[in-house]
Amino acid sequence: xxxxxxxxxxxxxxxxxxxxxxxxxxxxxxxxxxxxxxxxxxxxxxxxxxxxxxxxxxxxxxxxxxxxxxxxxxxxxxxxxxxxxxxxxxxxxxxxxxxxxxxxxxxxxxxxxxxxxxxxxxxxxxxxxxxxxxxxxxxxxxxxxxxxxxxxxxxxxx
Numbered sequence: 415x416x417x418x419x420x421x422x423x424x425x426x427x428x429x430x431x432x433x434x435x436x437x438x439x440x441x442x443x444x445x446x447x448x449x450x451x452x453x454x455x456x457x458x459x460x461x462x463x464x465x466x467x468x469x470x471x472x473x474x475x476x477x478x479x480x481x482x483x484x485x486x487x488x489x490x491x492x493x494x495x496x497x498x499x500x501x502x503x504x505x506x507x508x509x510x511x512x513x514x515x516x517x518x519x520x521x522x523x524x525x526x527x528x529x530x531x532x533x534x535x536x537x538x539x540x541x542x543x544x545x546x547x548x549x550x551x552x553x554x555x556x557x558x559x560x561x562x563x564x565x566x567x568x569x570x571x572x
Contacts, residue, residue, distance in 0.1 A: 460554035463500040475524035
């Protein structure tokens with residue numbers, strides 16, 4: 415095909431069609447960060463959420479994260495699925511001060527024990543570095559951490 419034919423073809427293709435053929439979408443960018451801070455990313459992957467015996471369907475759950483004694487993240491969690499066991503598979507990122515910390519994850523309301531709501535708490539020492547991402551993985555019982563990495567290189571499964 416000649417150069418003139420290629421130019422003519424390119425002019426005939428709408429811009430929207432060209433954009434639709436772009437490469438696969440990238441992971442969302444990290445939010446803007448104050449200079450001197452780092453990020454913590456917590457993945458919560460719980461595949462064993464039972465049905466709530468009092469309320470039909472999945473229970474109301476809550477996730478709270480402390481760094482040392484300061485709450486840095488708190489959010490209600492909604493298990494998914496059409497029948498038990500329900501699942502929670504969510505990832506959250508938040509800014510944190512650089513340094514050595516004890517991360518505490520409190521996961522509550524997702525399980526019952528003898529008709530009472532059960533809370534799960536896990537602690538782990540972590541290092542947060544300026545401009546870097548520290549990844550945590552919590553399965554509802556056990557927490558693991560990875561060393562801080564450049565956020566651009568943080569992809570990949572646990």
